[in-house]
Every structure is written in C-alpha cells, then in structure tokens.
Amino acid sequence: MLTLEDCTRMSLLEVDRINTLYGDSHVLFDVSIRVEEGEVVALLGRNGAGKTTTLRSIMGVLAPQSGQIRLDGKPIAGLPPSAIANLGVQLVPEERAIFGGLTVEENLRIAALTAPNAWSFERIYAMFPRLKERRRSLGRTLSGGEQQMLAIARALIRDARIILLDEPFEGLAPLIVRDLVTVARNLAAEGRTMIVVEQNVTAALSFAHRVYGLNNGHVVFEGTSADLDANPDLARDFLGIAA
C-alpha cells in the first residue's frame, strides 16, 4: 500500500526513462534509476551495456535524447557539465583525466575553484597521505593508484553531493584496490551518496547498498545485493557475472 508520502518523496537523483545516443548508435533505452540521499548504488553489466553512458548522461557530458534527469526534483538534463557540477554532481571518469601538466595540489586547487563548500587541502591530505607526499609532483608522474586517489580527491574537495565513480579499481594492483575499497567504504559509512560502475563486482558489492543491472542499454535488474545472489541465472546471463 503506497502512502501519499511515498509518492511525493523525492529521491536525490532520479533518472527517468532516458534515451541516449552516442553518435549514431542508440546506447540507452528508457533507463530509469533512483538514488536516495546517503545511498550507494552499483551499476553492473557487461562491457558496452551502457554503464559509462549512464554516468556521462547524468553529468551532462552527453545529453539524453529524451527522458529527464532530476536532482532534488529539479530537471537537469540538457544542462552543460559545468552547471551540473555546480549543483553537486561529480563524475570521476574512467580514464581519471588528471591534468598531467599540473601538480597534485594544482589539480585539487582547480577542482575547488567553483565549489562553495570546498574542503581544505589538510582534510584531503589526512584522507590520502600519499597525495600530501606527492603534492608538488606533476600529475603525469603519478602511478595509476595515485591518479585514482587524486581523481576521487578532486570530487571530495568539491564536497560533491553525489559522486559518480566509473571503474575506480580498473587496472590497479590488488593492494591498491584494497586501500581504495576502504576509502569507498568509509565514504559510504559517512553517508556520502555515490553511484559506482565496476567490473570488480565483489569490490563494488562490498560497499553498495543497491544494484542496477544493465544489459544492451536496458535496465534488467534492480534490487539489493542479496537479491542478486538469489538470482544466479540473471547474474550470469545478463550481467556476465559468475555469482
């Protein structure tokens, strides 16, 4: 039985039946996702399922052809990425996109430039001591793990309301993945809202509250990680996960 309160309650982020094209190819078909305040949602699926495109659509890097995206109930689809970022959405892209010619601290400084509630460098450095050691190093000299820390730190220093993590553990050594998973878990425990796209399902499920499964641009599954365990066929057939 739905109460009136349930119907009117707004999710922090609401992706409502979006269709997104990448060039000429139709990538997302009526994709709908809801993320509540303080929730961590994992997007799972095979390569090319549309996970990255979903994140890029939310960030405004790609504009959906139809459908709507709402943040606090206000439509944001079609706004440029800079405007969406200033509403508190922050993409940490798959390729990390660290500015190689800027130092670690300059990368943080430029991220904080337009954030009204920017964190102090000290707060970031307390969380990532390694970045403090390397704060004068150019971005291009960082290791993959350090680049990923910096990419996440750039989202945190902006005090983003919702962080979109695209394959944060990809191509990193197991030890570094373990450290980053700890960081992600702590953020989740502090109530930081996140959407995570990850091939490493075990790592993603270790801090995600809820899961959406994508296949060929369609949402084929929605539920908790326990629900996913109860559906091994679905996990195997649509998401490419050996559960």
Place this chain on the structure above:
Amino acid sequence: MPSWPALISQAFNGLALGSLLALVSSGLTIILGTLGVLNFAHGALFAVGAYAAFVMLQYTHSFVLTVVVGCGFMLALGVLLERTIIRLFYNRPHEDQILVTYGIGIVLVECVRAIFGGNAQRVPTPSWGQGATQLGFLIYPTYRLQLIAIVAMLLLSLYLVLYRTSMGLVVRAGIENPGMVGILGINLRRTFLLVFAIGVVAVGLAGMLYAPVVAVTPDMGANFMAQSFVVIVLGGLGSFPGAVIGGLIAGEIISLTSAFNSSYSEVMLYALMALLLVLRPQGLFGSEGRV
C-alpha cells in the same frame, strides 16, 4: 665564411627577432590551445599594432604612453572581435574558423591600407633608445638591446599570469583537457574572451615594439605569422614554454643562416621543422592528443 664579430652581431639580431617571435607565438599558441581556434588574423593584428604605434606617437610624442594607449586599443579590438565574431565559431569546424579569421585578417589589412596607403611608414626610435651601445666586443644598436629586455619582461609577466593565477590554472588545464575542466564546474567559455584578448594584446605589443626597427607596411605581419606557425609547431601546439623556446630557436636560425646566405634563412627554418616533425611530431614541449 663571415667574420666572428659579424656572426655575434647576427646572433644578437637572432635574439631580438626570436624574442619577438616568442611573444607573437605565445599569443597564437594559447589561443589555439584554449579556444581550439588557429587565428589566421594574427599577422594582421601585428601590423595593426605597428600602425597603432605610428598614430599614437604623432599625438603623444612619448613611446611609453604610445605603448600603454596602444595596448588599451588592442585589448578593445580583441574583446570586440571575440564577442562579435570569434565566439560564434567555437562549435564550427576548423575550416570555418580558419576562413573567418583569415577573412578578419584581410579586412584589417585592407582597412590599414585604405587609411594609411601602401607605402612604408617610419616609426622613430624612442629617444631613450637612440644610438649604439658598446658591449666591449661589439657595438650594437641600443634599442634592439632594450627590445630584448622589454620582451623578456613581457614574457615573464605572461608566465606569471599563466603559472601563478587561478585564471592561468584554468587556461593550462583547459589546454590539456577542456572536457574535464567543465566537469569540475568551470565554464571555460568565460576564460576564452580573456585568453583571446591577451593573445591580441601580445601580438599587438610585438608589432608596436618592432615598428621602430622595420618599415611599417600593411603586409608586414604576413611573414611574421608564417614564421610563428612554424614556431608553435616546433614548440608543441598550445605550449607556452614551447612558443618561447621555439621562437628563440627560429630567430637564431633565421639570423645565423642569413649571415652566410640570406636566401637560405627561411629554407633552414622549414627544414628544421620538417626534421622535428619526423623525429618528434608533438613538438619540443607538446603532449600527444588534442588538436
């Protein structure tokens, strides 16, 4: 084989020419790197700067005042061009951008020709730069020495703007990855106007400072622009240090080659560019990727 004093004198000429090329190319390269627009009106703006000096000197009789007023004029011209024309072309193909800036260049040069005629004008050397200076081993025109020092200071100020201010931070990041700058909440379009205006002031200043050394004609910028294209390819597209080092290298190559045979000086410059493109296609300070 030319004599040693002649060679050293040419090396100084190369430094003077090279520093000017560095200033012209810095403007060209930051506009290209940030806005993604190759500004074919750059040579015309160099000539406009020189004519601005020619006109202002007749009113002010002070070279310093001329340069200050001239910079204000170039700034206004840069803002006007960006607001009315250039900004309409950011989302258009590169061919359109080249055509429109080339067109702006033709209009500017022909306006200059219509007002001042095609004959060469002379801009006198400032009173504090007359005569020659005894350097011990060499007697060298004073103004050219001052020119090198002035341009060095201008390049240093440009360096400070690019590497010590928030705007410079945005410009450098924008040259590398404009998409990510947007994702971090910065509207790069607002920076475009400033960068374009700074580039126009830089090339106009180069024209003003060079005016006392050469004959001022409407087409004086054409050669300079072609050479500065080579400079930014040498230095790496969008790289400020590349434009400075590339400018100095180009200046020295042109000047030193002409000490032997002046008809080969440009040939040597293009030969060096061809060689570098084979060995290091991204240029001396360039990174692979963008542009």
